Amino acid sequence: MNETFALEVKNITKRFPGVLANDRVDFNLRKGEIHALLGENGAGKSTLMNVIYGLYTPDDGEIFINNQKVEIHNPHDAIHAGIGMVHQHFMLVPVFTVVENIILGSEITKRTYLDLNTASKKVKQLSHDYGLVVDPDAVVEDLPVGIQQRVEIVKALFRDAKILVLDEPTAVLTPQEVEDLFVVMRNLTERGVSIVFITHKLKEVLEIADRITVMRRGKVVGTTTPSETSEAKLAEMMVGREVLLQVEKAPAIPGDVVIKVSDLVIKDERDLVVVKDVSFDIRAGEILGVAGVQGNGQTELVETLTGLRQAESGTITINGTIMPFQNPRVMIEAGIAHIPEDRMKHGLVLPYSVADNLVLCTYYRPPFARGIERNIRSVYDNSERLIEQFDIRTPSPLVSAGTLSGGNQQKVIVARELSRENHLLIANQPTRGLDVGSIEYIHKRLIEMRDSGIAVLLVSAELDEIKSLADRIIVMYQGNIVATVDADKISRSELGLLMAGSQVANIPSLN
Amino acid sequence: MTSEQSSKSSSRNGSNHLLKRVWYSTSVPVFAVLLALLIGAIILLVSGADPLQAYAALIKGSFGNTEALSRTLQKTTPLIFSGLAVAFAFKAGLFNIGAQGQLLFGAIVAAVLGFGIHGLPAVLHASLALLGGAFAGALFGAIPGALKTYTGAHEVITTIMLNYIAINITDYLADGPWKDMTPGNIVARTPKILDTARIPSVAGLPLGFLIALIFSVVTWWLLRKTTIGFEIRTVGLNPNAAKYAGIKVAKTIILTMVLSGLLAGIGGAIETQGVVGRYQPGFNTGLGFDGITIALLGKTNPIGVIPAALIVGAMKAGSSQMQFSAGVAKEITDVIQALILFFVAADMIVRWLLRIRAAEEEKVTLSTGWGQQ
Ligand SMILES: Nc1ncnc2c1ncn2[C@@H]1O[C@H](COP(=O)(O)OP(=O)(O)OP(=O)(O)O)[C@@H](O)[C@H]1O
Ligand SMILES: [Mg+2]
Numbered sequence: 050m051n052e053t054f055a056l057e058v059k060n061i062t063k064r065f066p067g068v069l070a071n072d073r074v075d076f077n078l079r080k081g082e083i084h085a086l087l088g089e090n091g092a093g094k095s096t097l098m099n100v101i102y103g104l105y106t107p108d109d110g111e112i113f114i115n116n117q118k119v120e121i122h123n124p125h126d127a128i129h130a131g132i133g134m135v136h137q138h139f140m141l142v143p144v145f146t147v148v149e150n151i152i153l154g155s156e157i158t159k160r161t162y163l164d165l166n167t168a169s170k171k172v173k174q175l176s177h178d179y180g181l182v183v184d185p186d187a188v189v190e191d192l193p194v195g196i197q198q199r200v201e202i203v204k205a206l207f208r209d210a211k212i213l214v215l216d217e218p219t220a221v222l223t224p225q226e227v228e229d230l231f232v233v234m235r236n237l238t239e240r241g242v243s244i245v246f247i248t249h250k251l252k253e254v255l256e257i258a259d260r261i262t263v264m265r266r267g268k269v270v271g272t273t274t275p276s277e278t279s280e281a282k283l284a285e286m287m288v289g290r291e292v293l294l295q296v297e298k299a300p301a302i303p304g305d306v307v308i309k310v311s312d313l314v315i316k317d318e319r320d321l322v323v324v325k326d327v328s329f330d331i332r333a334g335e336i337l338g339v340a341g342v343q344g345n346g347q348t349e350l351v352e353t354l355t356g357l358r359q360a361e362s363g364t365i366t367i368n369g370t371i372m373p374f375q376n377p378r379v380m381i382e383a384g385i386a387h388i389p390e391d392r393m394k395h396g397l398v399l400p401y402s403v404a405d406n407l408v409l410c411t412y413y414r415p416p417f418a419r420g421i422e423r424n425i426r427s428v429y430d431n432s433e434r435l436i437e438q439f440d441i442r443t444p445s446p447l448v449s450a451g452t453l454s455g456g457n458q459q460k461v462i463v464a465r466e467l468s469r470e471n472h473l474l475i476a477n478q479p480t481r482g483l484d485v486g487s488i489e490y491i492h493k494r495l496i497e498m499r500d501s502g503i504a505v506l507l508v509s510a511e512l513d514e515i516k517s518l519a520d521r522i523i524v525m526y527q528g529n530i531v532a533t534v535d536a537d538k539i540s541r542s543e544l545g546l547l548m549a550g551s552q553v554a555n556i557p558s559l560n
Numbered sequence: 561m562t563s564e565q566s567s568k569s570s571s572r573n574g575s576n577h578l579l580k581r582v583w584y585s586t587s588v589p590v591f592a593v594l595l596a597l598l599i600g601a602i603i604l605l606v607s608g609a610d611p612l613q614a615y616a617a618l619i620k621g622s623f624g625n626t627e628a629l630s631r632t633l634q635k636t637t638p639l640i641f642s643g644l645a646v647a648f649a650f651k652a653g654l655f656n657i658g659a660q661g662q663l664l665f666g667a668i669v670a671a672v673l674g675f676g677i678h679g680l681p682a683v684l685h686a687s688l689a690l691l692g693g694a695f696a697g698a699l700f701g702a703i704p705g706a707l708k709t710y711t712g713a714h715e716v717i718t719t720i721m722l723n724y725i726a727i728n729i730t731d732y733l734a735d736g737p738w739k740d741m742t743p744g745n746i747v748a749r750t751p752k753i754l755d756t757a758r759i760p761s762v763a764g765l766p767l768g769f770l771i772a773l774i775f776s777v778v779t780w781w782l783l784r785k786t787t788i789g790f791e792i793r794t795v796g797l798n799p800n801a802a803k804y805a806g807i808k809v810a811k812t813i814i815l816t817m818v819l820s821g822l823l824a825g826i827g828g829a830i831e832t833q834g835v836v837g838r839y840q841p842g843f844n845t846g847l848g849f850d851g852i853t854i855a856l857l858g859k860t861n862p863i864g865v866i867p868a869a870l871i872v873g874a875m876k877a878g879s880s881q882m883q884f885s886a887g888v889a890k891e892i893t894d895v896i897q898a899l900i901l902f903f904v905a906a907d908m909i910v911r912w913l914l915r916i917r918a919a920e921e922e923k924v925t926l927s928t929g930w931g932q933q
Contacts, residue, residue, distance in 0.1 A: 347692030357803060387804070396806040405790075409805045413787045421786045514850050 055080045055243035056101070056132070058211050061110030063096055065420035065452065067444025070096040071107070078212065083244045085254040088286050089484040090456025091442030091515070094247050095137070097264075098214045102134045103127040113234050114212075125178075133205025133300035135457055137482075138393065143190035147183055148172055151204045159291040168207075175206050179236045188518025193344065195226035202233065206242075213237065214245045217455065219253055220482050223342050224511060224545075231257050249456070249484050249492055251280040263287055288486035292481060298496045301520040303334035307473050307504035308354075309482035313363035315349045322361070323349045325528040331473070331504040336495065338536065341506040342548050346528040347508050348390060351477050355387040356380040368472065381410050388462055388479045389507075396462040399451035403443050404432035406450045407465050439464040440487070455482045474498060477508045492518060512541055524541055528552050534559060589857050589864075592903035593871060600896040614886040618893070621881025622721060622874035626764045628881070633769040634761075634835055636873030638663065638844070640772040641827025642851025643858060643865040645701075645820045649715075650860040651783055652816040653796035658704055658719025659824040660848025661726030665700045666693035666825025668730045670832040671839035672738055674753025678765040686758035690829045697825015698818045700726065705817030709810035715817070723848075731841045740838070749840035759834040768834035772866075775823065779862040782819075792816050800812050825846060872897060 056078040063071040070093045076086050086094050091102060099105045103111060105120040114130050121127050125135070125468045142148045166361050172185045181199050189197060200216055205213055215234075219227045232255060236242055245338050248254060254261055255275045263270045263286045270286055284292040284347035308331050315324035315373045323344040323397055331337045341347050352358035354365060365372045367383050380387075389395035397406050408417050408428050416427040432446035441460045443453055450458055459482050466474065476495070495518060514538060524532040524547040532553045543556050553559050601611035622632045642659045649656035672692035679684065704718040735748035742751065748773070759768050783789035794802040795812045802809055828844060836843050850872055858864030875893040884892045 157745075354808075355804075376806075377804060381806045389804060394800045396801065398794055398801050400797050401794075409794075409801065412790050412805075418787050421788055423785055423787055425785070425791060 053080070054078060054113065055115065056245075057113040057116070058097070058101060059111045061092075061097060061100055061112075061115070062108045063100055063105055064108050065444070067448070069267045071100065071110075074110070074264070074267070074269055074397075076262060077148060078243045078245060079259070080243055081238045081241050082259040083116065083238055083246055083257055085258035085260060085261045086245055086247045086264065087254060087283060088270075089486055090482075091266075091454040092264040092287075092362070092461065092484075093267045094125075094264055095216055095454060098134065098216055098245065098247070099324045101127065102132060102214065115347075127211070128208050130210040131209060132214065133202075133208060133210025133212065135198065135201040135216065137217045137220065139194075139201055141197060141200060143188075144191060146185065147187050147189060147200050147203075147383055148185040149205050150189055150200060151185075172203060172208065175203055179206065179233060179240070179431075181206075181233055192224075194221050195223065195229065198222070198226075198230070199233070206237075211241065212245070214247075216247045217249070217482060218246070219248055219250060224512070225342075227253065249482065249488075251283050251485065252293065254283065257282065265289060284485045287484060290486075292485050293489050294485065294495065296492045296517040298518075299500070301335045301499065303335040303520075304502060306330045307333050307368060308506075309364075309366040310354070311364045311366070313350070313353065313365070314361040315347055315353050315358065316361055323528050324353070324360075326363075327525075327528075328363075328532055329523055329530065329533070331506060333472070333502045333504050334499055335520045336499050336505040336507055336518055337492065338514050338515040338522040339506065339524035339525060340512065340522050340548055343510060345525045345548075347525055348475070350525075351390065351475055351506075351508055353388075353477055354380075355385060366390055384470065386437050386466040386469055386471040386474045388466050388474075388476040390477040392458055392462055392481075397450050397458060400449050402432075402447045403436070403441065403450050403461055404428050404446040405430045406461050407435055407446075409465060411469055434463055435464040435468055438468075440490070456487065458482055459483055460487060463491055467498065471503060473504045473506070475506045475508075479507070479511075479512060480511070480514065495537075512544055516544070524548055532556075532559070585692065585859050585861075585864075587774070588907055589859060589868070589904060592857065592900055592930065593914035595903050596896050596899035599899055600892060603895065604892065604929035609886060609888045614882050614892070616890045617671055617882040617884075617886045617888075618875065618878040620885075620893065621820070621878030623878075624881075625725035630761060630764040632870070632874045632877040634766050634873075635868045635876040637720065637766060637768045637772045638827040638831045638847045639850055639854055639873050640769075640776060640865055641830070642848045643854030643869050644776060644851075644862055645824035645827070645848075646855035647853040647858060647860040647862060647865055648779060648783070648823060649816055649820040650855060651796050652792045652813060653788075653799070654708075654813065654816060654820070655703075655716050656704075656719055656721050656817065656820050656824075657716055657852070658701065658726075658848075658850045659820070659827075660846075661719070661723040662697040662700045662821040662824035663831075663848045664726045664730045664844055665846050666697040666828030667832045667836075668733060668738070668750070668828075668839040669693050669696035669825075670757075670829035671750045674757035674833060675751040675838070677757075680756055682756040682758075685754065686759055686833060689753070689757045689833055691827025693832070694822045694826045697828065698822035700816060701817045701819075701821015701824070708817075709813050727841075730839070734839055734841050738839075750838045752838050753833065756838070757833055759830060761834075766834055768830040770824075771830060772869075775826065776862045776866050779823070783862065788815070804805050820826065824851070850897070853897060853904070856904045857900060871900075892908070 054077040058074065058076050061071050061074040074097055088094050096105060100107045103123045103126050112121055119130050121130060127246045142153065148165055148169045151172055168401055169185045175181065176183055181198050183196060183201055183203060190201065218230060221229060238244060246258065260272055260274055262272045265287060280294060284294065310330065311328050313324055313327045314322060317323045326352065339347055349358060353360050356375055356379060359374050372383065373379055408431060411417055412423065417424055429446060436443060436446060439460050441464060442457050450461060463479060480491055483491065495505060507515065507519055522534050522536050523530045526548065532547050538558065543558060546556060577876065602612040604614055621628055623629055628907065642663060643660040646656055670689040673692040703722060704715045707713040707718050708715050731748065734750055738750045740749050740751040791807045791812050794805065794807055795809050799809050827847065831844055832839055854865055854868040854872055858868035875897060879890040879893040882888050885913040
């Protein structure tokens, strides 16, 4: 049988200095299917998609659309061939409106003036057809990430994409937004669009994919379907060994209070109070989880605790000392480690080498510096050690962090923060974008840190992560702590209710 | 991948990488210069001159004999400093257009200390004048730094305006309180500095040029090998990450502008102490602005600034000879210099013209500069 594939690639090879990112990859996409692409961090998924989208020139291989060979040298060719791509890091202009963003890049070739009205109508039509609700006149920076992602999808459809590549679209979405996205994806496939869906979340794959292809170290390991496989099998295919999907931990043995937060009031950039009179403490040897839908003050709370943001009032006490606001260095010196939520914004200096990024917070201390002179040798040795320990996939410690795969960039940050001497770890979405094997490892390390007497504040959008790691959980809703509960006394669904604004009084098990 | 594997693969690719890197960072400047010379030649041809003859005279006038060479090195010296000043500020993400003003203050303060203080031994006097010039430049550089951190005023705007302020203040000083009162003098200029304040040439080699080389290396070392340099570069590349890392962004910006101004100030002082011998308005014009071309041509690398300054310095030194023996107006060197600036700034044009693909491979930067090991 000679099936017609919406997209087929044969024998794609792509080499980077020191890395074989794609090694004779074959991959195909049926019409109207959702094809999940899985693989550990650095397996070559994004590279393959970037090749298909014309961002990288492959060293070898061919691309076929509807069984016709095509030459794709740049994104323009790809768009012309009906391919649309939503990158993990959105490429929208924040100050432009939705329509302006959507027509950006396509306007020049067709018209000499911007016909915003026609464009706006077409956007509305697309929104209607596919259930992608967006307000064409909204300014992008005011929109939540879930909606911004929708704008990216509409943008691709606006250019008549028949093939849609979604690179880790769910990494930054709330569970509700993920559900909405899945509805949209099903709508799209019903109308003949074919989708490549990259994710690290096995549950999602099993829920939505028609077929699943797994990559490891640049090669395709195999293709399967949700009915033939399971989470455990997929994990093993990806990593090449069995992965513990459940965290194992002993009960916590809390010690003295490490951090005490009293009556903290915090405003955001727009001068709105986003954290209202929040108080809590964390003891040595326990993990406090912060649950909450994104945008309920967690980001601002973490930024304040780590010295990045000023509070209106309240105090932060660490090991008995009241800390100043807005002084990250003092916080670092006091032994606070911080895995930031946004790795591009705060966590990394992308043009710096991996080695330099691994000492970003400790570059000025021995052994990394003597006086003002940096000790390059020990910076290098440190990086070799951490790269091995945390299995960071990089050809060398000297390549810039910007060339690493998304998940490996995250591992650089985690390695840096976990390896440094500390009393308190503040981890905001620590495993975002990581593969199952790495998540297993990081979870194990977090528990080890707890057991060695470190206090941990864990903020995560992953309910499962909070549930399985935290000893106690605080739930934030609209800037307030609406509940403080023991992790083993509450179910996942009850937690969900609290996050959505339910009162503690309405949760039977807590009364 | 284990670390053993990774180090093996990196050393296997090491020398290949290094070559690629050198090619990647020098190809655009080299082609920019060649392209500028080519277009310059076309202009010469169109205007009826013989480009080969003109360029031969230019080279002869700048490198033809020890005297010419010495003149080239003299012209190059302040250019290295202004190039360093601009390049250094660039590393913190700052565009210091004010090197000119900072340089003028360095020049005039060195002159005042040079003619105003008597009875010091030579080395001490010259050093004192140099330090004074450096300090004046630093102080004048601090202003836009402070304005930026405390009021948010953009340094491009403030440094442009401060240049005018510098020009007018130094003009006034040279025509007023610090004017040369020798009978018969009517021009605005300071008195001659004492011999003890001069930075001499030794066997045709201007000492100022040596100082410039030393400062290039020191600047490179500061940026690449010290925690201060790490802070400056981090602020330049990602201010949010810098803040996260506990780096005081405001302090770093001010410090960078102070050091940038200091470099420009030394350039002005050496020009006074090594070449002009006094401060005279108009004698230093353009040196600070040339720094922008030189910094870009040198890829904002303190070592790269040296050959870049040498090219511009040689054109300045050889242009009279060219005018003299090839009958070509001196200004053609200004045109060539402007073309160089155009081509290095318009990196993309050169890449396109020469089909240098900014391939994704080449984005592998060894930002710490210790790829050699
Ligand atoms: N521009 C680049 N320059 C050099 N190396 C690169 C570049 N892009 C990717 N690589 C390397 O290619 C390999 C594959 O990276 P890729 O981004 O495709 O991984 P991925 O499967 O998408 O991983 P992740 O799940 O972490 O996003 C990695 O080892 C990475 O270091
Ligand atoms: Mg990726």
